[in-house]
Amino acid sequence: MSQRAGWFAWLIFVIGALYFILPLFGTFVFSLQKVRGSLGFSAYEAAFANPDFLRTFLFSSLIAALTIIVSLALIVPTAFWVNLRMPRWRGVVEFITLLPFVIPAIVLVFGVIRTYGKPLTLFGIPLLPPLLNTELSTNIVLVAAYTVLSLPYMYRATDNGLRAMDVRTLAEAAQSLGANWFTVLARVILPNLRTALLSGALLTFAIVIGEYTIAAFLARPMFGPYLQLQVRNRAYEAAALTIVAFALTWVAMGIIDLITRQRATPLTGGR
């Protein structure tokens, strides 16, 4: 019985793994076939040779990093407070964080353009100048829009991490030892959320790197629109770029992991 269950589990695992790996593998093989009749890396050479590749990828990485920071600053305290003090609000907050799944990016970006393309007023009182007039303020809007897109992933990851530990008791233990709320968050809660936040950050990074709609409509030099252009014109280079972007995303995450790793803290504490 358990023998069969184990076999079945493996089957599911293999199917799942294939589902993820096959498209990647297919893309990879395709990217090697630029020169007819042989396998080689000439598509990669061509892709790297284009200076726009590095420019857009770095710009997207920067926007992604900023998005992660803003998103963390917004979500972690919110999820913490909802878990600890306002469990009744959990449903509402979850609903709000899931909205980006329901609202298509195209709707979001048109909303953004309509709202920030002209001076922002409230009951006739001017609040903000048109934000989409300068590059800098457009970039701010971009980060804000991506922060919204990252909400479901970030909130879910953080919430899972918080639920995996006894936040309330840990916080109380720290408080009874003299810690204030800031210390509780910084020294007790955050270090134990590392894995969860890392996975949220990884997803956010991946979304921002690959995002097309918002980047294109706000006309920012992001990697997504660049990749789109390549797919239209140069199929092999586009495949190569996809593989490279995928690898770079993981490298970026590895770096974040290294930076945030403290001494020998085990990633999977507890039993």
Place this chain on the structure above:
Amino acid sequence: MTFLALTNVCKVFPNATTPAVDNFNLKVERGEFISFLGPSGCGKTTTLRMVAGFEFPTAGAITIDGKDITGVRPNQRNIGMVFQSYALFPNMTVADNIGFGLKVKGTPKAEIKQRVAEMLTLIKLEQLGGRYPYQLSGGQQQRVALARALAIRPQLLLLDEPLSALDAKIRVSLRNEIRAIQRQLGITTIYVTHDQEEALSLSDRVVVMNAGVIEQIGAPFEVYNFPKTAFVASFVGTLNIFDARVDDPARGVLRLADATILVEPTHLSGLRAGDAVKVAMRPEMIHIESTGAVDENVLTGVVENVAFLGAVARIHLRVGEMTVLVDEFNNPHLAVPAVGSTLTCYFAREGCIVLS
């Protein structure tokens, strides 16, 4: 002099119809070991949390050493707390856990190191300072939690069912260890438990609670032998409780089923012949009568069951409509009575408690 005082403390949670804690009054001396004992939901944890500062009383005041701390935030109270679930910080080593409170206060590193070493010695885990909580057994984790709470030299130590997640053997050894450490440091301690054996064996005084109200405060001996209310009598220890009727209050005569029994007449003051009362007695106050010489407070019945509990054998004796529990000390030279045999028992009138 009173060190900790709770005066008329009440707690009503929002949307609750009845108070979780109602008019709680307690004075604790410096160095005293106090237990809160009561069934689940009676308000033990809520009271403890108000002392710790995690809940604020709806009414009443809490003072420590004469200072009113009712509104003081928990991180300003300098009170050590030990939780049922240990609540060790999973990202820190044992040593860092113990040193956390001192680090938060900005204590110099060298001093923290010395204090941590001291604490590790106190809980006999000198070798394990470098381990992470998940590498420790439950008992070890709870000792670390105790050391962590004590490292800050708190003015008060609070423990909320610290042993209920551990298995029986460790529970007993660790509770003795906790008490020994408490005596050694002379720290005023409140210990919450629903295990009466723990409360009785550890405490200077026990606070028996029920439904948010204090039923009795007293030394273990007092609470066990002289329960003030029917609740205390039935909650603390095992008790035989029988319905009886007053026959002659002046001489202490009651009718218990077919038998006439005698109790201390003082128990019946204010009662009249014919009043219904409850008579209670501990199983260990009832003895097997084999000489035939006793003629007062004698019960004869059929042995229904015998449970051998180790130190005692608990005999279930059927007397008319009642089942009487009788505890006999274990004695390898005396066989326990056979099930189905007839047995006569007696009890001294001093062993009877009358509950009206």
